[in-house]
Amino acid sequence: MIDVHRLRIFRSVVANGSISAAADLLGMTGSAVSQHMAALQKQTGLALLERVGRGVEPTAAGRTLAAESEPLMSEVKRLESVITDLREGNTGSLSIGYFASVGSLWLPRIARRLQSEMPDLVLEMILTEGYPTGESPPVDIDVVPDDPRETLRPGYSITPLTSDPFVALLPQDHRLARRRSVPMIELAEESWISSDISAGVTESLIARACAAAGFRPRYTVEAQDHYTAAAFVAAGVGIAVIPDLAGRTRLPTGVRRVRLTRPVPTRDIVALTAPVARANPAAARAVELLREIATKPAPRG
Structure with a gap:
């Protein structure tokens, strides 16, 4: 060894x-x-x-x-921190991994609650989105879209948080922009804007929904993130299909958010707790708060 x-x-x-x-x-x-x-x-x-x-x-x-050796040394550093906290009786530290929309909509509330309840707690929030499979930084809790390539981590416990349906972003002058909901098939002839930074579970869920509706989306722009994709929609470049949670962040002027039907692509969001964090009371409390916040609709930006 x-x-x-x-x-x-x-x-x-x-x-x-x-x-x-x-x-x-x-x-x-x-x-x-x-x-x-x-x-x-x-x-x-x-x-x-x-x-x-x-x-x-x-x-x-x-x-x-x-x-x-970089991932190993990061994990060793984290374990050394846990040992120090246990030895000194500190509340310790907690690292939470996130993707962009969770980071802006959920984590500020999580941080406020945790720090009010555990004033000595040191919080580290790490953007784990966009890394190749298996290469994201090690964290105590990782909030991720449920994806068999990512969520089946040996020794980790999985806590379901919420289901997140997808919505369509349309320019405000689009022929469908005044509708409350749109069947997927009515987007078949549109120019699509990709917004999946990792070409992962989001893209595959959209592809399956389009296939079920009988078409294949025609992507003309690869934006790689929801916020840039929304800006392209506002400019009239095309339409985008994004998770509802991402659509609840502030959208550019001139963009309409419309529900999808027949079928509705939906992603599940889960929290993965690392084995080393199971004995950490801050980790257990963070998961409780994540479940609480995930069940309440996030306000629209």
């Missing part, structure tokens, strides 16, 4: 490009750092560093190890 302490020293050497600079930063002697690097290379069976001038550079294997 790889030695985490040596791995941390190795990452410092790579970042500084020098054994001596890493030693100064870590409060160690240069010989001690060199010995740790020799031991790590022996342990891994890899040549990780090579001399370049007066300094060192990672080999190809070294660069890969440094990059791939």
